[in-house]
């Protein structure tokens with residue numbers, strides 16, 4: 001059974017979807033740790049309730065980005081994780097952490113990448129930008145993390161309709177429903193080692209019986 005740790009910064013509804021999927025046996029893996037970039041967030045309570053070890057690693061406690069990157073890499077390694085899931089994690093993954101987990105860090109983004117991604121596109125801001133642009137379809141993307149922001153190879157996407165009268169909050173709730181289905185599916189494949197990256201393409205390998 002592959003072990004993975006989950007990095008969070010907020011409410012942790014995506015973390016909860018992973019906890020529930022592991023408990024139902026839909027993800028054949030184990031969450032070996034939850035690391036938060038912020039103290040006091042509800043995601044930490046969700047982890048504690050599920051008996052998962054937690055840690056808080058704050059950028060401002062480190063002199064510079066390099067020191068933070070090394071601390072993050074070492075903390076992830078110490079959990080025994082074979083891969084990493086960013087579930088609403090709003091901090092940057094540095095080069096040392098990336099090097100330690102090549103094609104083994106996955107992120108969920110609340111839009112259909114490559115649209116509405118990159119610096120500044122997180123949380124409700126994404127849905128505000130979607131509404132301002134007037135697009136009719138949005139959704140969620142699960143992708144591998146590379147050195148860019150929201151630029152890595154795409155694993156899975158799910159679409160949601162933008163409806164007349166939507167507010168950012170209403171649209172976020174509709175997209176979240178997609179996220180809570182899509183992320184556990186992708187993590188389940190990752191736990192079974194069934195994702196193969198070839199350049200920009202991600203292939204799903206057949207299930208081994």
Ligand code: GAR
Nearest residue numbers: 010011012013014088109110122123
């Ligand atoms: C989710 O919508 C996630 O896709 C988004 O933050 C929210 C976290 O919610 N992530 C980003 O915007 C990353 N760029 P959660 O804490 O309830 O899972």
